[in-house]
Amino acid sequence: MSGIAGFTRPAAAMENPLPQSMAKPASCGWPAIKAMFKALQSDRDSGDFAAECWQAFLQVCRQTESDPPYHLRSIVEGAKAASGGSARSELAGVDHGCGAGLNTLYLHALGFTGIRGVNIVPDCLAWNAWLRRHAGYRDDVFALYDGKRLPFDDASQDLLFSQQVVEHVEPALLDSYYSEAGRVLREGGIAVHQAPHRLTPYDTHTRTWFLHWLPRKLQLAAYRALGRNAEWAERELFLRGPGVHRGLVRRHIGQLRDMVKERLGALSDSDVRSYYDGQTGLRILLGRMARLPLAGPLVAQLVAPWLMAETVARRANVAQAAANGRRVVFLLSDQLIDFDSYLPAAMALKRLRPDFDIRFVTFSGKNHDFILANPTLKKGLDRCGALHVFDRTRKNRIAGPCNQPRGDARKSERHAGRPGSTVIHGRQFSEFPYAILYVVNRLVGGRGIVLVRSRQPDEGVKVNIMPRFESLISSSEGHVSWLERLLGRDHDGFFHYHDRQDTYLKTMQRWGRVDLARAHRIGLPNLLPEWRALIDEEVAQARASLRAQGMDSENVYAVFAPKSFSSNFLRVADSAERSFIQAVETLRALRPQASILVRPHPRAVNEKWFKEAMAALAAPAVQLSFLHPEVLCALASRIVIPNTTTTIFVSPVGRFIDCTDYHQKHYDEAGERSQSDGYNTVFVNPARADFRERFAEALDEGPWRDPSLSRQRDEFLLRNPPAMGRLLDCIEERAG
Structure with missing residues (x-):
């Protein structure tokens, strides 16, 4: 970019003086800048007085350089800090949501000609051809983007700013709005944001008090009742808490400096009158109170949470940004x-x-x-x-x-x-x-x-x-x-x-x-690879522990001990307890050399019946275990269940022997089969006289050769992969 070229007014133009609104550009301040910008827009559309308009705009903007308009001070100071000792024209910056382009062109007038404006609507694009033709520009200043990815390389910008833009960013794009700022800023680059939020009592967009504090549906209903543009508010206005903005800045950019109290303390009467269109009386009063010698800082502290958020942040390095994760x-x-x-x-x-x-x-x-x-x-x-x-x-x-x-x-x-x-x-x-x-x-x-x-x-x-x-x-x-x-x-x-x-x-x-x-x-979720890897590690460690204790690490059986409360839903008052003792005694008799790991329900550990049962079953091969149920499913040759448990249905591995003493209603409706039938489960009724013989069959390989035994489980797992x-x-x- 060549920067801004100087122009002399052609003689022919002297015969057609500038419009009355531009005849005396010596007046300065934000009202004059806005008036000159509107004249520029008018000339952009008509083509008249191009060079004169531009020069007048430059003049009125430069008159404010030592005392920038109130709402632009942090941005101008940020631009100066970001440029350091380099020439202003070398600073690369982004006006992130530039609107009609006024702030971008104001900074260009101050010499920061490397700043680009981007927006999701094309209103600003008309400036590109006009600036080439009448102001000597060689490159586009404004660009259109999709609201998701900024059209700049990683770590390519020294400055990024937005003024009252984030409240118009829809929720689905909010995170990317800030993450893109972090992506394009160089380490040490500066971000300046001004963000209206939900805590401010007065909403300048709808010119209403407190209505934006209501739930969304009630807000819109109130806007309609008052004749406000509720359709526009529903589509384009998303006021959030101030912490949302600050949190996103910290996460994606770096630690921030909150400028609200400083800005309030510097608010003069003339600032209010030149910038704000309405509610000036209250703002003047707050500014005066914040400037009081002793009480001012306290006033600013109390009032700041209810004013528009303004932050300045420096881009942190990658390690610091990670520390601010969600x-x-x-x-x-x-x-x-x-x-x-x-x-x-x-x-x-x-x-x-x-x-x-x-x-x-x-x-x-x-x-x-x-x-x-x-x-x-x-x-x-x-x-x-x-x-x-x-x-x-x-x-x-x-x-x-x-x-x-x-x-x-x-x-x-x-x-x-x-x-x-x-x-x-x-x-x-x-x-x-x-x-x-x-x-x-x-x-x-x-x-x-x-x-x-x-x-x-x-x-x-x-x-x-x-x-x-x-x-x-x-x-x-x-x-x-x-x-x-x-x-x-x-x-x-x-x-x-x-x-x-x-x-x-x-x-x-x-x-x-x-x-x-x-x-x-x-x-x-227990099918996720991270979890399966942990289970495999725990199984290997458990086998090594059994070997170290002199126990059989390959011929392992697990028995789950239920809480006594489970019996409330079974055949008799102590069904779960009796089935557990019966299963362990039978297993010990049929597999005397095997390692038997008893895994109690957390609530069963301190129950009297369980302590007495473990004392009666005491044997070197019977060991209390607190291994995770899924580790036991992968470790043990058989898992004996005296009461059906969720583990049967969701574990991708394991051969289960169900010894539940079901309520009679279960047999009336389902017959003599396990509640987890089809989930790689063999049912052995503990109330039958041939319990020992059928339990022995379940310990052998024969029943497990039937593919229908696990069909339900296989189909269930196949239908519900982790996503x-x-x-x-x-x-x-x-x-x-």
């Missing part, structure tokens, strides 16, 4: 099932996005301790994130239980308060304290995703429990949560695992609306 918080109930289901998915997310800050938060100290004590879970956790506990049973002895909600709010802000965070929960966010984290997160532009906690297919529900499920579904049909009534939603995305969960998903209506048509399936793409997309979207 936070993903998995919220766990006091059930271990949550962590067991979420961990494989979290490991895959960490592989796909190494910069993700992944956290698991539980409200149960027991759950926290159990997870960290389990070697497989702990190893998986170390590879993807960290575990935090809010144990609500440990109350503050001084403040008492009344302090708990306030403490929850503080903790919520600490974990979910990073702008753009995603919180993931097993059900809708309509219960306390999960609702707090969801609301806090949305206030700073985050999202809340439902990823159902259970992987159990519908056939895993016992027949005598199904009527309860059906009653629950019927009674909660059409239920709308209090949070949805208040905010218009109680989650921002709904995900489940496979195609055999409709009944379970419908039971979730008691916490809020469930739209199965909009629910997304991610497949079985993390949609979940990842939802995490990387931002709340609109």
Whole structure:
């Protein structure tokens, strides 16, 4: 680019003086700049007075160089800082969303002729030919782009700025708007952004007070009632919390300097009158109060959150940018099932996005301790994130239980308060304290995703429990949560695992609306390669441990010990306990040299019946094990189940012997077969007299040669392969 050429006014033009609005360009300030720009636009369309118009525009802009217009000061200072000791014309910069081009041309008038304006609408493109013809330019100054990728090379720009643009960027493009800024800026390059946001009481776009604080549907209805352009607002206005902007700048560009308080402290009466069209009285008052000798800084501190955001940031290096990665918080109930289901998915997310800050938060100290004590879970956790506990049973002895909600709010802000965070929960966010984290997160532009906690297919529900499920579904049909009534939603995305969960998903209506048509399936996460690799490692380590103890590492059998509560749904009050003892005694008798690993349910560990049973079954070959169930499925020749469990249905490996003492209703409806029939399971009825003989058959190879034995499982796994793409997309979207 040649820069800006000087022109002398041709003699012929002297006979046709400039329009009256341009006759005295000596006046300066933003009103004069705007008037001259409008005259330029008029001349661009008519072709009259081209050189004179341009020279007059240059003159009125340059008169403000020592004291730039109020709203452009940070941008001009950023341009000067970015150019350093080099000539201004050598600075490469981007006006990111340049509109009609006024700010771009203003900086050109000050000598920063390497700045380009880009926009998604072509209004500014007409300047390119005009500037070549009348101002001596050789290259285009303005460019059209698709809103996704800027037309510049990586690390090619010294400066990037936008003025009141981000509130018009639709949610799907918001993240790329900032990531593109980070991509094109050189390390150390400067980014200046001005961003109107949702907390400002007055919205200058619609000229209304507070209406933009309402939920989106109510906003638009109010605009229509007041005669505002609701269709335009719905299509092009997306006001967000100020934390959204700051978080995206930190993540994609680097640490920022918040200019709001400084800008308010420098706001003079003339600044207000020259720049703002309306509401000048309140702005003048705020500016005067912010300039008070002692009280001014306090006023600025109190008022700043409610004013338009303005930030200046320097592009960080790649390592620093990675430290600002998106936070993903998995919220766990006091059930271990949550962590067991979420961990494989979290490991895959960490592989796909190494910069993700992944956290698991539980409200149960027991759950926290159990997870960290389990070697497989702990190893998986170390590879993807960290575990935090809010144990609500440990109350503050001084403040008492009344302090708990306030403490929850503080903790919520600490974990979910990073702008753009995603919180993931097993059900809708309509219960306390999960609702707090969801609301806090949305206030700073985050999202809340439902990823159902259970992987159990519908056939895993016992027949005598199904009527309860059906009653629950019927009674909660059409239920709308209090949070949805208040905010218009109680989650921002709904995900489940496979195609055999409709009944379970419908039971979730008691916490809020469930739209199965909009629910997304991610497949079985325990099939993900990161998880399978961890299981293989744990199996090899378990075999080595058995060998070190002098136990048989190849001839291994596993028996799952159920919690006593399971018997409530079986034939008699102690069915689960009796079936477990019967199975272990029979296995010991039939395979006396084998290694028998007993894996108790977490709730069974401290139950009296289990302790007594293990004492009675004491033998060198019978060992208590806390290996992960899927490790045992891959390690053991057979897995004995005294009560059906989700592991049978979702594990891709394992030969299961089902010894469940089913309720009579099961036999009436399904016959004498396992509830997991077709999932590589042989059923041995513990109530039959020939139990020992049939158990022995199940230990042999004969029954397992029948391909129909695993047909259901094979088809189920084939239909539901893991697919993390949609979940990842939802995490990387931002709340609109």
